[in-house]
Amino acid sequence: MTVTPSRLGAHAPLARRGLEGAAPIAGDADAAFGQRTPRAAPGYASPIADAGGPLLAIDGVSLEYRSRERIVRATHDVSFDVYGSDRFVLLGPSGCGKSTLLKAIAGFIEPVGGTIALDGQRVRGPGPDRVVVFQEFDQLPPWKTVVENVAFPLRVARKLPRAEAKARALHYLDKVGLAPFADAYPHTLSGGMKQRVAIARALAMQPRVLLMDEPFAALDALTRRKMQEELLRLWDDERFTLLFVTHSIEEALVVGNRILLLSAHPGRVRAELNSHAWSHASLDDEGFRANVARIHGLLFETEMNAEANAEANREERINAEAHA
Known part of the structure; x- marks a missing residue:
């Protein structure tokens, strides 16, 4: 099962990367965006970008960091586009580099390969056009x-x-x-x-893009759901562009309208899927649960296959040694 790394040149609410032999998670395309007109704040200019191209373009980005013993590759050759008013979610297991990628987009980390561009201009450092909300409560x-x-x-x-x-x-x-x-x-x-x-x-x-790094992960379940609902209500009012990091599949499906799946370390693109058809009202639906299971399989399939292959190789080696 492979990822098709193509890009479209025009904005569409449906996912542009699919999987061989599997249709993307989809619903009515019009359901991705409602008909409400954003209410303006004092001095507010709508952040909705032109439909002609991506607001944020991540092209072949590889990231590394230095541990005490060695240099570790966090992400490898990651590419995706975020359009104006997207609720774009980076989803992956712990250690896949999704938070590191968010920090690179914020301008705190420089890629060792590839480019990050906002409004067609290469990101070379932090700026007020990208604001981060972190997981920690004590940010104030x-x-x-x-x-x-x-x-x-x-x-x-x-x-x-x-x-x-x-x-x-x-x-x-x-x-x-x-x-x-x-x-x-x-x-x-x-x-x-x-x-x-x-x-x-x-x-x-x-900001041009609001960056959120697992902002609700440390909250209890009830408060987390309330915060998700409030975030979606705010988006409905303001239509800001959101890049959201999580390791919760359910949260990704509810919060995002598009999801990028990253493999286990180092993070590579597994798939890009649509999630605009789902909401909190869908949590008990059979279709929602089926998609949770499907995404889980996509995230961990490669890792489980690798472990199974390694175990099979060990057994073959033991058998060969026993008959030698």
């Missing part, structure tokens, strides 16, 4: 109030006047349901509330 300076945490990067990176930065910060705090806590300090908030502040801070920057 504890000496600043909630509204100050959201407004501060606006003043530094966007160089907005104090009043304008505060107005935009309050707008996005209202979006995530935390306007009543604007003057609170981070230590008074729950983990889920801290993540909502981090999301508000990221959206207030109005």
Whole structure:
């Protein structure tokens, strides 16, 4: 079963990479995007990109990092495109390089091979056009109030006047349901509330791409589901472009409209699939569960086959030695 590494030159909500002998996860193409018009924030410019080409282009990217003993390859020859208003998910087992890839897109790591381009311009370092929400709760300076945490990067990176930065910060705090806590300090908030502040801070920057690195992984199951629902509601309002990292197949299917599957270390592209047909309402559907099982097979098939082949080779060698 192989991956077809072709790219399309025009935007389409359906996956561009499929698998030999297997149709991509699909539904009604129109279901990928609704008909609502995004509501504008103060000074807001819609982030929806032109349909003529990708907003973010990852082309043959290989990444490495140095351990104490050696240089480790995290990803190998990874390629994919993200279009304006995509909810694009990087899904793979632990250690497949998906978080490392997100950091490279953010500009924190330089690829050893391939290119990363945003709006046709090569990414050469961090910038306010890409904002990251990390997994850790403690992303907020504890000496600043909630509204100050959201407004501060606006003043530094966007160089907005104090009043304008505060107005935009309050707008996005209202979006995530935390306007009543604007003057609170981070230590008074729950983990889920801290993540909502981090999301508000990221959206207030109005980045070209919002990068989220397993942002809900440390939350309990109920809070995690609520945060997923809130993220999708925010996307429905704002239609921002999202690149989301997770190792949860169910979360990938619910949050994303397109999913890139990465193999075990080093991360290579296994497939690109459509997931816009699924939602939280689908969790108990037979079709949803079947696709969870199918994706699990795609993610771990190569690894399991390799182990089975190795075991078969060991048995053959033992038998040969016994009859020698």
